Amino acid sequence: MTTIEEPAAPSQTAALSIDGLEMSYIVRGTPRKVLRGVTFDVRPGEAYGLVGESGCGKSTTAYAALRYLPSNGVIDAGTVTSGGEELTSMSARQLREFRAKRASMVFQDPVQAVNPVLKIGRQVAEAFVVMGQSKKEAEKSALHALERVRIAAPRSVMERYPHQLSGGMLQRVVIAMGLACDPTLLVLDEPTTGLDATVEAEVLDLVRDLRSELNSAILLIAHNLGVIRTMCDRVGVMYAGRVVEEGSVDEVFDNPSHPYTKGLLNSIPRHGLRKTDRQLFAIPGTAPQIGADLPTCVYIDRCPISTDVCRTEVPPIVQRSDGHWTRCHHEDRIADVPEPDESAIKYDVGTEQIIGVNGVSKTFRQRGHDVPALVGVDFGFAEGETLGLVGESGSGKSTLAKTMLGVHAADEGGTITLRGRVMADKATARREESVRALSMIFQNPDSALNRAWTVRRILERSVVKLTGVKGAAADKRVEEIAAAMQLTPRHLDMRPRQLSGGLKQRVAIARAFAGNPEVVVCDEPTSALDVSVQAAILNLLAQLQNDERTSYMFISHDIGVVRYLADRIAVMYLGRIMEIGSTASMFEGTNHPYTEALLSAVPSVDGIAEDRIPLTGSIPSPANPPSGCVFHTRCHRAIAGLCEVTEPEIRELSPGHSIKCHLTVEQLNEPFEIAPDADLATPVDDPTP
């Protein structure tokens, strides 16, 4: 173990070298520190990842890398150098030149990065015009650029407007624009956040392929550890405006040496972890606010192995192995960071079916067209059971949830039963006990909680309305539920906007449990949260399930989370259940081709590289579903002459594990060869949603 003052000295040749960067945002006249000495290098041709939770300064660092600073952002100290030139001292003109010719940035939301009223061709061509090409040349270059990002039929795409393209296609277009100048540095700020897992995989594949063609260095910002692991060579872990650990992705993720990195990795379900194995690790406390006073170690307030020296001295940079360092006084005591406990919860699944969904369809009428959002959905689940529901956006997961809860009325013919008794369509027409028995936790607590109400009023209304308890008894019940969610009485008098994201979600969970429900539908309850907060919420949900014997329908796009929590998993596509079975059977290998593709799309933090099965194109419009098996247009195993003609019946592979597919088990188990040209993103033919 050697201790040196600074990591490797910034080299003249680095594509990007950030050295001791300190930045503040001026908020109402007072400067608030966001970056507290960020130092790292991105070598030419290298992909460098920055991870960290929201508010740690990773996006600020990304913007600072190209000196795109908001008007209230001030660089207090440090330098940003690219290819030997210092950005921090460039004039506005030099900076413009630098951004036009040498570096580019891809933002999180492709929809906001393009101009909605200009054709794609014109926008891409503009990137070349900026570089001094004539209109004619630029048009040719634009076509070439679109070909390079593997868009099928680039000529027709150039004639389209942004709203006619899917999110994944649009992100390709934005990347094509970013690559126009053959940049030496490409900064990607959460390029796949908000995209479906399958689209995310598509975009990541593209970036990976392009890396071998270009000589650009990539700075990738992501909160998803799996994305960083599969995409990057080296990674820097950021916390409160400082890089606390840096090294190769394998070293950092498999052998973390900073207590924060270790906590972060322990908070996500890895290596196929299940709720019956152990709890997830939730890092205690919250991340410091922007501008907090942290003179020594930034992680000190949440660190389980901190000692007095951490408060008095700035931690040194400690080399672990070649290029892997950590900024910690107690690097040798990393093993003392507590591991999560073995799970003491048994999770009994009852035998009585509590909810039965029998042949439920839901058709919306849109501008005179019938849009089937759910088609003959059949399933049920038992007391205390968790059913995971996965599928791309637009597959009907939320519609199914809302139909179950009586927000939409299902079409004639289908029934939803509660303990064998058919429930009315609309919640207002349901018996009191049926309304009480079902509740929902929404994805976004900001939208789900009435911001004009206090937490107490939010909870009290549900208690009064659902249980009929009034007055002092209701107050008592509110306090009980709040306590069970680890909310203090102080929180009860606050309004949602005064609470952090995790606390808001706890309030939403408390509300969902106010009426002692038998079934709680969780619609992506943790996707808006940071991973360490997600861990606490998932632990809480698991605990509540065990205490209250509640059944969950858990909707999520995060396969790892679903695998951790669910007893059974159902896969939806275009309003139909394509596969349903126990969690174990889903991960045994024989799957519906759609499930197979979905599972292979997930970027794994465990770093097991598997060949991804591409899902070509995007999900078809439900208004105009494909003939035969609805999945045949994107299926890598489709049998010509059969799949596009006849819709398969759902059939049982093994007890409790069913798929809706024509293929035999042998055909499904055959290894699949990925065609080299399979990565084309095809334009959507029907732009109407």
Add this chain to the structure above:
Amino acid sequence: MSDVPGARGAIPQPVSGGAAAAAPVPAVASDGGKAGRNQIRREQRRVLFTSPAFVVGCLIVGFWVLAAIAPGLLTSAGEKEFVEAGNNSRPFGETWLGTDSTGWDVYARIIYGARPILIVAPIATALAIVVGTLLGLIMGYYRGWVDEVLSRVLEAILSIPVILMAILVVTTFGKSTPIIVGTIALLFVPAITRTIRSAAISESDLDYVTSAKMRGENGLYIVSREILPNVVGLVVVELTVRLGYAVFTYATLAFLGFIGGSVTDADWGVDVAQQFNQIVNDRWWSSIFPATAIATLVIGVNLIADSIDKALKS
């Protein structure tokens, strides 16, 4: 585990199974507690009270409100008192703002003239706000055919010019203060409804409304208890903005002679109408000063409206 910082013991820990290490500790917003909420309010209030526009607006409006309540405090001359200076006396001489062609003190007329406009404009605005908010919420929440039908009706009202509407109403129902209040309110309802409706539509799309539906709440409860508190800020802004317009509209109608009452009663719009023909005789003061009074009240109200809007958005 003793070296974990933070007062974890204070928080109830219902999690069993010795999950001390893994048990999450609730995060508390740094400015937590009631203090936090008050802080936001305080911050908004500070922005409002330190805004020069707000202070000036309040001073102007305050002056006219005082005039409307207690005109005797601001002028010694009466509303219809023939002052010593005689008629058509120039301003800044024997009387402050001169006298009109009848021989009445222009300043006293202005002070007494604040009352009718400050009775009609606020009442008409309040009426329009109540009706407009109600309609907007109902249309935005229920949508469907209710929304379609009401939207067409409101568009029809919007398409009728102000003066034409006043002529229609006055010839049908006669001249009186309640009729004028009703007319102004009717004119303002469509615009207010549209604003509130669009806010109600975006609120209805939020999940707290879905959640209320799932609890089996009825539409009336959702609209009045869940959605309304979230559009109150908008209602306040709309109220102040419309008040400015109402002042202007009332003055216009008074000028055109659509209000009831005697032409000898002090009223800014009526006085301008009675005296503006004196301008050709170079006796500008008897009409320009009441007109200026109208302008200051409109400006004062708009200054307040703008500052409230800014403070709510800060």
